[in-house]
């Protein structure tokens with residue numbers, strides 16, 4: 001008999017995401033590892049039983065003082081994994097909406113010293129307590145919407161020392177929010193004004209002044225770079241990523257977002273874990289990503305938030321056999337705290353099926369940030385991170401825009417609903 005301190009019963013549709021290879025590719029992205037009339041049992045923050053209600057009644061005993069919750073015939077899925085966020089910054093850019101409506105692009109606004117550079121100034125000047133408090137509030141709203149693990153990129157200091165400061169805050173945020181956070185060094189987010197005519201020197205400064213400290217103090221798991229005209233060339237991106245790999249980091253690229261920059265083919269050539277955005281990637285790019293096994297991290301709300309005509313090429317990527325993950329791209333440019341909303345756009349903009357979108361936001365997203373085996377699935381022995389919704393099946397998560405979870409659990413503990421710190 002299995003002992004448990006928490007039992008969840010009356011789950012109408014349980015999507016475990018636990019069967020199949022990782023990452024999922026092609027038709028395997030539609031395999032949800034579903035159990036109907038299901039139950040879960042948790043002990044010490046880990047799943048100790050995953051199966052049907054009938055099995056649970058036979059095999060599981062609730063400990064004295066343990067708790068039981070009926071999901072009311074609703075749906076339970078793994079905690080969402082958000083594989084791409086720029087959530088660590090100061091200030092906001094709500095005032096940019098008018099500029100965007102007037103036709104200014106992200107790159108136009110950046111060239112005028114606004115946009116990203118406005119956030120860089122605010123972040124450089126913010127005290128550590130302001131940065132921690134504002135970021136923690138965002139992370140708490142994200143977890144209330146079902147995100148239980150996410151990536152956090154640096155990238156709004158754009159000096160070696162400032163970037164190290166941002167990375168050093170990520171373990172504090174993880175401790176204070178209970179979220180599983182993966183740190184990515186994005187010192188090459190943009191060329192800072194001080195180096196506007198010397199981008200190669202900035203890349204050299206990142207390599208000589210930031211990478212050694214990151215490696216020594218284990219400040220980041222991944223290194224990323226923004227490979228686009230006006231940002232970093234393919235050659236500069238490659239120089240930084242090769243040095244980061246030597247320093248023991250995994251590799252990512254912001255690739256082919258505004259134009260076909262060559263970032264996707266660079267990601268394939270270097271064997272990067274992921275290439276991200278990829279709005280302008282070609283059929284040939286998709287072929288090389290698929291054959292290199294590079295995960296495409298798509299951010300379907302970013303073109304929406306930029307009034308761009310193009311949509312993320314989700315359907316094309318899946319059909320080409322590229323492993324696909326989806327994320328929020330939470331930044332001051334696209335303020336997205338809700339993974340259920342990301343799922344809706346993954347379906348209605350990027351044309352993934354609801355099952356593919358759920359795979360992309362859980363098991364494949366975990367793979368994209370090196371958390372396979374730790375996040376994105378519901379299985380015995382795994383951390384009990386899961387989300388319950390009052391809906392008849394998992395397909396309704398993207399189908400119903402703006403859906404809010406009924407309950408979110410992280411390590412077997414119930415997360416307070418959004419805006420409620422006392423629950």
Ligand code: ZN
Nearest residue numbers: 084086254329
């Ligand atoms: Zn991004």
